[in-house]
Amino acid sequence: MTWRVGAVVTVLAAALVTAGVAGPAAAATSYPSWGDVQAAKANAAATQSQVDRINGLLDGLQAASNAAADLAVKRAGEYGLAELSLQKATAKAADLRTRADAAKAEAATLRAQSGRLAEQLGRAGGSDYSLRLLLTSDDSQSADTLLYQLGAVAKLGADSSKLFAAADEQKNLADSLSAQAASAQRVRDQLAAKAKTALDSAKAAEVAAEAELASQQEHATTLYAQLASLKNTAASVEQAYAQGVAKAAADAQASNGGGGAGAGWVSAPTGMTVNPAAAQAYASSQLPAYGWGSDQMSCLVRLWNKESGWRANAVNPSSDAYGIAQALPPSKMSSAGPDWLTNADTQINWGLTYIEGRYGSPCGAWAHEVSHNWY
Template identity: 35%
Template sequence: MSTSPSLSLRNRSRLVAAAVAVALAGSTLAVLAPVTSASAASYPSWSEVQKAKSSTSAQQAKVTEIKSLISTLKSEAAAKQKAAQAAGEAYQAAQNKYDEATLEQKTLQSQADDAEQTAAQSEEQAGQLAAQLGRASANDVTTDILTHPSDSGDLLYELGAMSKLSEQADGIYSQASQDRGTAQAQADKADKAKAALGDLADAAQSKMQQAQGAADAAQTAVDAQNDNESRLEAQLTALTTKQRGVEADYRKGVAAEKARQARIAAAAAKAAAKAAATSQGGTGGGTANSAGWVRPAGGFQTSGYGIRVDPYTHYTALHAGVDLAPACYAPIYAAHDGTVTFAGNGGGYGNEVILDNGGGISTAYGHIVDGGIMVANGQHVSAGQQIAKIGSTGWSTGCHLHFETRVNGAAVDPVPFMAARGISV
């Protein structure tokens, strides 16, 4: 979610002072913030402000009204942003639960497969022993008794050997039965875990959609504040002060602010270009390879996929992606063609973008800098297209991209996933 940068206090005073000059002189209002039809219906016009100055009571009432509107703008924006943060955290928790359950199910399935192989080997060994017992049956011992009645020592030896063989057979059959029971128990656990994944996937998807709705509502509230607060404060100043000769200062202030913003943008662009050109560990973007994939950012991998102690929360948890760290404000690229399915506050993911890349595959890009999301929900993007800028929002201890690859909504290790598509991360 992006927000417009705040003006400096000095420039802001120039803005409102100039607004007074413009209002008092009856000049055009085009230099002020644009007024949409919605805001025109909701907020006082300049003619209403001038009319209110005709009496002390009307003036005071209009001052109270404008102060209330400014307060409402701020509180609504703050409340919506807080709701977006909460919705993002709920989405993150649901996604983490799904990812961890998927990893556990895969582990259980692997254990079940190993147990099945062990059981099959035990049963094969038991079968081989049964065949051996069939060949050396008790009939051979009976024949020896009838044909060699005096060879008692040999007879006792054969009877003892048969007894030992029978004991061995009992042990092998018992082990085979135990191994088969273990295999079945592991298979049942894996099946139960797999059955639970569907509900977890649905919950994660639902929470993501709710988070997107909350992010959109927060952006709307912030936009309303940005569009109307300066105008309302200028009207308030017009009602409560008498200032003259400030229009020139206003224009200088606007020009200085534009120049400052331009310098900030140029510095960020320069830093991003330098990061893209000099980052070690691989560069991002560029032309997609034959499989249609690109590296999502430059920089070394600073943390891989797997269970770890989270450096932010200090709890052991699944790190469901890889971290790439070229530099703050460095570009983030779409790893593959896709459609934006999420662009907003992702809780611990910070500002996040998720792309549906088709075929059950999706990619996620987290910790984007405030104001650094460059795409919107529902937008189609191409592989290598810049979609955001690297930041350190959410549960982050430094500027980096948290990159995830998901299959049917569940995170998988991006290293082998991307390697299979010709990309090293």
């Protein structure tokens, strides 16, 4: 399940507070000892009371673990959104700076061209041509030549003026773009700080989720064994029964439990390798187990392409839906396995079971997605 970046064990207490999640259940909960269990077996009433207590503790462990994991997904989505905003702001600031530099360079080129024309105009002596034209003889050829030369000088002056004006316009544009680039850079720096804060919060929430899961796994093993002793069953039977009840409850949750609108997801900062192609290959291999033919795969590909791009770390920041199947709330996938946060196969197993129970097939789910924009 780890999303950890670097060592975090030493900051666990601070991380739990930062993430807004209570510490591991073990820190505040009293668990029954084996002596309590043996004493309770002395009479039926005490046995039932201890059974109820253990079931309550198991429910509490699962609830705490789910709540911490859901919060971790939420914080990851907040970070993903902050990072996306930062990337856009960075690109905008860079583009403005590039355009400002280009405008500045263009202004310098135009100004240089204008200067060269002005220099040529000075050497040509435009006023001399005008005077010579007034004093010339009636020689029409000489007059035509002087008129042509005067026109050329006039055009030279006009071109120089146009270039100077264009250079001035480019300079003003460069100044404006430079100011915009500086402003965009300040926004970018603010967003960078926000993204850093969001990432720290996401890491802290991940640590809290991991701690809750560890607590659940540590204590659940003993509690299931104690429950089995009280009920004269096997611990594996009790655990399988509890998992079945949890799965049924998860499948009966919110009607929009499979996914949200499907657009606008971001990537959570997980440490896992995200491989959409491998995820699709695994999903295809599981279709026969549900009695579906290969024709259903095209519908499933379109469905989860829209929902998540087949990315196991996809988070919808607006709804907190998570994973390849975009489960909502994310912790519903715990019914398929405790590693749902980072295991694409576990997410797919949950998603296929959800589709089977609610729509009958991937094509049924895709039809609903097309008509309602969720499934």
